[in-house]
Amino acid sequence: MPLLTMRNIDKSFFGKFANQKVNLDVEAGEVHALLGENGAGKTTLMNILYGIYTKDAGEIYYDGQPVEFRSPKEAIAHKIGMVHQHFMLVPTLTVSQNITLGLREKGYPCSNRKQLNQKITQISSQYGLAIDPDAKVNTLSVGEQQRVEIMKLLYRDARLLILDEPTAVLTPQETKNFFRVLKKLREDGRSVILITHHIPEVMDIADQVTVLRDTRSIITAPITELTEEKLSEYMIGRQLKPIERPMDTAREGTGLEVRELKMIRKGVARLNGISFCIAPGEILGIAGVDGNGQKELVEAIMGIGKTPGGSVLLYGEEIKNLPIRSRIRRGLGYISDDRQQDELLMDMNLAENMLLKMYEDKTMNRHGIIHKKSLYAKTQAAIENYDIKTYSLEIPIRLLSGGNQQKLVLARELAGEPRALVVSQPTRGLDIGASEFIREQLLAGKKNGCSILLISADLEEILALSDRIAVIHGGRIMGIVPNTGEVDMTAVGLMMAGRDSMAEREEGEDADE
DSSP: OOSEEEEEEEEEETTEEEEEEEEEEEOTTOEEEEEEOTTSSHHHHHHHHTTSSOOSEEEEEETTEEOOOSSHHHHHHTTEEEEOSSOOOOTTSBHHHHHHTTOOOTTTTSOOHHHHHHHHHHHHHHHTOOOOTTSBGGGSOHHHHHHHHHHHHHHTTOSEEEEESTTTTOOHHHHHHHHHHHHHHHHTTOEEEEEEOOHHHHHHHOSEEEEEETTEEEEEEEGGGOOHHHHHHHHHSSOOOOOOOOOSOOOSSOSEEEEEEEEEETTEEEEEEEEEEEOTTOEEEEEOOTTSSHHHHHHHHHTSSOOSEEEEEETTEEOTTSOHHHHHHTTEEEEOSOIIIIIOOTTSBHHHHHHTTTTTOTTTEETTEEOHHHHHHHHHHHHHHTTOOOSOTTSBGGGSOHHHHHHHHHHHHHHTOOSEEEEESTTTTOOHHHHHHHHHHHHHHHHTTOEEEEEOSOHHHHHHHOSEEEEEETTEEEEEEEOSSOOOHHHHHHHHTTOOHHHHHHHHHHHHO
16 A cells, blocks of 8 residues: 555535545655645645644544544654644754754753764764754755754654645755755655655656646656646646746836946945846846855845935936835835745735735725725736635735745736836746736736836746846846847856956957957
8 A cells, every 4th residue: 555545535615625635645665745836735734634724524544544633743753744834943042952842852851962963963963964964944944944944854764754835935956955865765764755846857757746726636657757838838728828028018207227336235245336227017037046245236226225325216316215105105126036025914804815905996095994895806906807816805814825825925016007117026936827827817916007026036937028138247247138028048157157248248258360
């Protein structure tokens, strides 16, 4: 028998199915991908297995025995572990303390920390999870924190590891290292369920894949029998549409402009004289390696961070010294790269989150009293127009998938019909269907005359959407190139590395002569 069998699993919230007749079989010693769009029911299914939710119907067999875990503690006792998309670590404790938290080791409560650290180091060496047991978690990078979460499971000798969107927060290099760890786990006879919506990752690492769509399991098959195109079709129920960027939508004049923008933090220049302008109906993409001033640029334009020098102009009006609310009133919109931290109040419902940017709307705010009927009508329209999958507009937004949260943010920002829009990492962590939709809405905004500044770590996204591409490095704009379909990627790559592409080429030509 398979190590894990889940049969005809049903789960509903507020009268709507999150899982419906879902089936899953996971063999011992395999990496099994659980693939599906945001909101398809992947995490809900694993939360049922892990004892966070209780199933409404169906059967679960683990190691040949029927089980129904009432809590994560019971699942852990059966050697099942889960790493959630948002890590469950105590920042002020050390790596070692986090790994052993909740365990009654020998000598408890005065366990020998040195011996525990030796065991941690041994496991980390065995699986290539380099980590310092004495380091405080709040000093670690995101990739290192993920290693700590996996180490927690291995320390408890988990046979089945559930990893929820593990690469969503990793750099490409960290993802490669992470895949090496998965291969080592598989070689050691452990099973891994990889919750994801990234099809190329599934093709790279998975042995088997189960696809969920609209709360149901669609297919389970060996990865050798599938292609990326077929998986995409199973996942979203149709073939992806090619992105068609409307050309020649730019209008006369300047929508959003920055001049010689500077920002200093902790004595270090984070922005060093940045200048560019965006016409109405134009998208300017900012390409560059993360950490080269993108975040500071956004904060300077929106008024979140102080800028000692330079100008920010919106349709010719200087707004650099205006408060954030005044910038928004003048038609400046903003989509942050961290929706949960900057855009949403996670315990509030969808309608209340829509209200965050619309409370001054006279159709909803009448003499300081919110007109609930108008608010709910506007929220319901956003749900329908943006295909937001939700059980109700009154549920806390934390119960929605990341893609559906992002759609609500986009619906709220575009509802105000901004004249200029600053967008940072709009599709990070989203599945292919949600990403396609978000990109279509940005192109629609461009067509309607909005000036859009697009910041993305996804170079393919920059190429697909931008009319011009500005390359940033070390807080400077290294160059701006038109995106006419024949972009010189060598030149872009050199600028992203902080090198002058023209000078490099001239040196190369001299060497050839």
